[in-house]
Structures are given as structure tokens and as C-alpha cells.
Amino acid sequence: MAILVTGGAGYIGSHTVVQLIDSGFDVIIIDNFINSTPEVLNRIHTITSKKIKCYNIDLLEKDKLKKVFSENNIEAVIHFAGLKAVGESVKRPLYYYHNNITSTLVLCEMMKEYNVKKLVFSSSATVYGSTENVPLKENSPLGATNPYGWTKLMLEQIFSDLHTSDSEWSIALLRYFNPVGAHESGLIGEDPSGVPNNLTPYITQVAVGKLSKVHVFGNDYDTEDGTGVRDYIHVADLANGHLKALDKVLTNPGINAYNLGAGKGYSVLAIIKTFEKVSGINIPYEITGRRPGDIAVSYADPTKARQELGWVAERTLEDMLRDSWNWQVKNKNGYNKS
Numbered sequence: 470m471a472i473l474v475t476g477g478a479g480y481i482g483s484h485t486v487v488q489l490i491d492s493g494f495d496v497i498i499i500d501n502f503i504n505s506t507p508e509v510l511n512r513i514h515t516i517t518s519k520k521i522k523c524y525n526i527d528l529l530e531k532d533k534l535k536k537v538f539s540e541n542n543i544e545a546v547i548h549f550a551g552l553k554a555v556g557e558s559v560k561r562p563l564y565y566y567h568n569n570i571t572s573t574l575v576l577c578e579m580m581k582e583y584n585v586k587k588l589v590f591s592s593s594a595t596v597y598g599s600t601e602n603v604p605l606k607e608n609s610p611l612g613a614t615n616p617y618g619w620t621k622l623m624l625e626q627i628f629s630d631l632h633t634s635d636s637e638w639s640i641a642l643l644r645y646f647n648p649v650g651a652h653e654s655g656l657i658g659e660d661p662s663g664v665p666n667n668l669t670p671y672i673t674q675v676a677v678g679k680l681s682k683v684h685v686f687g688n689d690y691d692t693e694d695g696t697g698v699r700d701y702i703h704v705a706d707l708a709n710g711h712l713k714a715l716d717k718v719l720t721n722p723g724i725n726a727y728n729l730g731a732g733k734g735y736s737v738l739a740i741i742k743t744f745e746k747v748s749g750i751n752i753p754y755e756i757t758g759r760r761p762g763d764i765a766v767s768y769a770d771p772t773k774a775r776q777e778l779g780w781v782a783e784r785t786l787e788d789m790l791r792d793s794w795n796w797q798v799k800n801k802n803g804y805n806k807s
């Protein structure tokens with residue numbers, strides 16, 4: 470029996486694939502490389518010494534997806550594939566709704582047809598409608614402010630309806646907070662195309678000399694130093710959360726949402742200072758205006774994942790930033806380009 474990993478060549482998917490292989494699972498990847506590269510597969514091979522079966526297909530292509538299900542004995546699916554850029558989703562809503570939602574409907578239809586009813590899904594902390602009350606719990610109010618966020622919230626609803634219609638489905642909705650870091654080898658990591666939107670890859674690109682300074686988006690929030698506070702989680706801890714959730718869906722039917730976060734918030738300035746400490750490199754920065762749509766503070770209450778999955782985030786902020794830096798140094802221009 471194999472685990473099908475959609476989007477397995479992506480940032481979080483690739484780290485999860487490595488841990489699945491290390492834990493003895495047979496893994497099959499589906500990825501159309503719209504936001505990744507086949508080079509990732511070579512890197513996973515180097516780390517694990519295993520060749521992985523990968524189908525270069527778009528999840529929207531039903532006939533090709535059917536072939537994957539008919540050729541393999543699939544036990545469960547971990548579904549990472551999707552587009553994730555908030556700003557782009559505002560500009561291209563139909564593209565986002567089609568790619569993220571329609572593809573998931575096609576996937577679920579196929580899973581149903583082949584009686585594969587175990588699913589781990591990449592949701593996001595962005596489904597929390599209000600961050601007035603932190604830490605965020607799984608039963609905090611939900612909502613979305615952009616098409617990307619709506620795709621996650623709508624898909625959570627679709628999975629809930631699916632489970633209501635057929636209680637044999639077993640589904641884990643994993644609400645990630647802010648994934649950072651990379652595999653300790655520096656062979657796989659986050660490789661954003663163009664100028665990074667997220668803070669950590671932006672900092673590492675300043676450190677490596679590709680960008681001149683960090684723009685800190687506002688220092689007038691109601692936080693300790695005025696800058697935005699987030700719950701950063703090492704991608705290896707996040708990947709481990711998928712293995713724990715997989716174990717749960719393989720053994721218990723039901724649908725459950727879990728926060729995957731460290732349960733602690735760090736400000737933008739704290740991230741910059743900690744990065745300087747672990748890398749020994751000075752990071753020039755400038756305080757600019759707030760980024761539209763940003764919130765002041767977001768961090769998780771990860772108690773449910775600890776109690777029900779036996780999962781906790783183990784790595785420190787220093788670990789996260791050291792590993793991000795190690796990846797950036799070894800891959801100045803990302804995959805393929807160094």
C-alpha cells in the first residue's frame with residue numbers, strides 16, 4: 470500500500486516525503502511543477518537513497534489521475550497541491566478557485582471511486598476570521614479575507630459535507646501557521662519564484678546579497694515592539710505533524726481540524742535579530758508602512774494536536790533560522806540555478 474502525496478515536490482510536501490520514506494512508507498508523488506522543479510526529486514533521492522515514483526500531471530486532468538489510482542494500491546492521500554500566493558489570488562480569483570477547489574473535487578471523486586477515504590489536507594491559519602483572541606483554537610471563529618483564504622475555508626466545508634454524507638471518510642485538516650526552515654542537509658528548502666513575499670526567505674536573500682534590505686511592514690501595531698507577531702514553525706516539525714495525522718486517519722474515521730504551530734509568537738524585529746545571531750550577518754532594514762491585509766498578531770494554541778496526535782513542535786527559532794540560512798547559502802539561487 471502506498472501514500473499518494475499531491476504537491477510532493479513543493480516546499481512542505483518534499484520535507485514530508487522525506488519523513489514518510491524514512492518511516493518506511495511507499496510514496497507516490499503527483500506534481501505538475503507549476504511552483505516547483507523536478508530537481509527536488511533528485512535531492513530527495515540523495516537524502517533518502519530511494520527513487521520515488523512521480524507523476525507529472527495536473528490534478529485537474531481526471532483521466533490521468535484515474536490512471537494513477539488504477540496503477541497503484543493507494544491507502545491514503547496527503548493533499549498539498551495548490552496555489553498559495555495571497556496577492557496573486559486577489560488578482561486572479563478564478564484561477565485560484567479552479568486550481569485549488571476544482572482539482573480537489575476531482576481528487577475526491579477519484580478517491581471515492583477507488584474507495585480511498587483517508588485524507589490529510591493542507592489548510593492554513595488564514596481560515597481564522599478574527600485574530601482578536603489569541604492563541605487561536607480550532608473552534609475559534611472562521612472567515613477569510615482573500616480568494617486564497619476562501620479556497621481553504623471552502624475546502625474545509627466541502628470535506629465536512631463529504632464526511633457527513635459518508636462517515637467512512639477519515640480526514641485531518643491541518644491548519645499551518647508560518648512554516649520556515651529547511652531540511653538539515655540544506656538539500657531541500659523553500660525556493661520562492663521572484664521576490665519573496667514571506668519574511669524569512671526575504672531575510673535570507675538580503676543576507677546572501679540578492680536584496681539590499683528588509684522592509685519591515687509597520688511598527689505601529691499593538692505588540693511589544695510594534696511589528697507583526699507570528700507563530701513560526703520549522704518545516705521538519707510540520708512534516709512530522711503530517712505523519713502523526715496520517716497515523717490518525719489510518720486508524721480512526723472522522724474529521725478533525727488541528728493547529729500546527731509552535732504556540733509562541735515572534736515579532737519581525739525578533740526574527741531579524743535572531744537571524745543575525747545565528748548567521749553572524751548584519752541585516753539592514755527599514756520600517757515602511759503596513760502591508761494591506763496584514764494582522765497584528767497570530768499564534769496557535771496547539772493543545773489539540775498534542776493531545777490527539779501526540780505532536781509538538783520541537784525545534785527552536787534558532788534551529789529554524791539556522792536551517793533556512795544553511796539552505797540559502799548552499800543554494801544561492803534556489804534549485805537548478807546554483
Ligand code: NAD
Pocket residue numbers: 475476477478479480481482499500501502503504505526527528529548549550551552553568572591592593594645646647648
Ligand atoms: P508549494 O507551492 O511549494 O507546493 C505546492 C505544490 O503543488 C507545488 O509543487 C506545485 O507545483 C503543486 N501544484 C499546484 N497546483 C497543482 C495542480 N493543479 N496539480 C498538480 N500539482 C500542483 O507550497 P507549500 O508551501 O509547500 O504549500 C503546500 C500546501 O500548504 C499548499 O496547499 C498551501 O496552500 C498550504 N499552506 C502553505 C503555507 C506556507 O506558508 N507555505 C501556509 C499554510 C498553508
Ligand code: UFG
Pocket residue numbers: 553555593594595596645646647666667668669671683684685686687696697698699737760763
Ligand atoms: N513582513 C515584513 N516584511 C516582509 C515580509 C513580511 O515585515 O518583507 C512581516 C509581515 O508584515 C508579517 C510577518 O512579517 O508581520 C510575517 O509575514 P509573512 O508574509 O512571512 O507571513 P504571513 O503571516 O503574512 O502569511 C502567512 C502565509 C500566508 C497565509 C498567512 C495566514 O504566507 O499564505 O500566513 O495564515 F495566508
